[in-house]
Amino acid sequence: MERLAEELTCAICYDIFQEPRVLPCSHTFCQGCLQDLLQPSHEFPSGRHLRCPTCRAVVSVPAARLEALPLNFALKAVIEKWQQEEGAGAGTCRAHPRQPLNIYCLQDRQLVCGQCLTIGKHHGHPIDDLQSAYRKAKEASGKLLAELTDKSHSKAFSCSERLQQQKAQCQSALQSDREAVLQYFNELGDALEIKKAALLSALDELDSCISLKYDPLIEDVEKLKLEEIELKELLSAVEKEESPLLFLRKLDGLQQRFHALIQQQLPNPEPLEIHPRMETLLQDTWSKTEIGQVNNIHIPELYLTGKSHCSGKQTGASAMWAALREPSFILLFVSLVVSLWHTAISSGTIPAPLKALSEFLLQIYQDSCIYLWDRVQELCYTSALPRELCRRILPDDFY
Structure with missing residues (x-):
């Protein structure tokens, strides 16, 4: 060896x-x-x-x-x-034969002999007794194990717990925000669905009114159409009649029916318009409403009105109403009415001019009522005023 x-x-x-x-x-x-x-x-x-x-x-x-x-x-x-x-x-030194390995080199962590410390490569290294070094290492190992076992002294465990707590707090806040978002949009969706159902219901109700107005007229006109078709078929059949006497009799009957048909009064209702229009309402009111104020949007009451009452031009009752508001016309009108009325009371009879004027004024009153009602309805619905407030603007006879 x-x-x-x-x-x-x-x-x-x-x-x-x-x-x-x-x-x-x-x-x-x-x-x-x-x-x-x-x-x-x-x-x-x-x-x-x-x-x-x-x-x-x-x-x-x-x-x-x-x-x-x-x-x-x-x-x-x-x-x-x-x-x-x-x-x-x-137990002898390999570098220095027959020299016992009885000294522990702390730097190289191995047993060396005396010559290794004096003339060998371990010269000047710190040394200790093997048992003493072992006892100190055991004590250090026990302390190290205790520190590793005690999580309160572990920086890694403390940092991990702190990070886990912060993560849990952030996730809890995130979950709370997620629930708030779901609740908010569920409520908003419910509100929109309610408004949507109300608007569609108003349109359906108005559709029923339109059908109620036009369906009987259309049914009557369809009967007249069938009468015309039947007369055309009968006339075609009569033209094939070869007997002069039968031809004259049948033609006479058809002519009577034809004259009766052309005497029928065809319906000619005034064109109607829907007010207010949903397209305008959505653009002017809904699109300009803040999302949180959806519940406060007023659902308008739709109604049908004559086209002449919905036009923006100053014609008919609107022009008359504008003229009636002139101070000079009002003074002249009041003077004329008082004079005629005083004459009627004094004579005990109502003259024909005053009666005609009364009928004329009644017509003006009725047209003016319709015109005012249309304007108030438009103002109420476009400004989203409460309906109770709108009802207080005009007297009961306007409803």
Whole structure:
């Protein structure tokens, strides 16, 4: 074993090889020992070189330094195997035969002999007794284990708990916001559905009114159409009649029916318009309403009115009403009415001009009522005023 130890010993430090590197000349030395032999050089591109201690051959050190030299893996494996066998059965120093390993080197954490501390590579290293070093290490190990076991002293555990708490708080706030969003839009959706249903119901109700107004008229006109078709068919059949007497009789009957048909009064109702129009209402009111004020939007009461009452031109009752508001006309009108009325009372009879004027004024009153009602309805619905307030604007006879 001593012979094998000599073969495994570096020729420079006389100790077991540490990181054995092979030079180009095939000699092997410790990497640390070769490092001490390096010298600057101007002859080689790398700028550094060394001489082999055995054959004195000059070796250029690569640019990557000594780590670029090949490692003697075979020798390193033999050394490790030898160290395992030597450490299991012997207590003597491998570098210094027959020297007991009785001192613990704190720096290299291994047992060394006295010569390793005086002339060997462990010279100047801090040392201690093996049992003392073991006892101190056991105490340190116990303290370390206690610190690792106590989560309150673990920075990692404290940081993890803090992060978990912060994450839970953020997720809780996020869940609360998610529930608020769902509740808000559910309520908004319910409000919109209610408004939508109310508007569609108003349109359906108005559709029923339109059908109620036009369906009987259309039914009557359809009967007249059928009468015309029947007369055309009968007339075509009469034209084929060969008997003069029967032809005259049948034609006479058809002519009577035809004259009766053309005497029928065809319906000619005034064109109606819907007021207010939903398209205008949605653009002027709904599109300009803040989303949170949807519940406050008034659902208008739809109604049908004559086209002349809905036009923007000043015709009919609107023009008359504008004229009636003139102060000079009002004064003249009041004077005329008072004079005629005084004459009627004095004579005990109502003259024909006053009666005609009364009928004319009644017609003006009725047209004016319709005109005023249309204007009030428009103002109420376009300004979204409460219906009770609208009912207070005009007297009861306007409803």
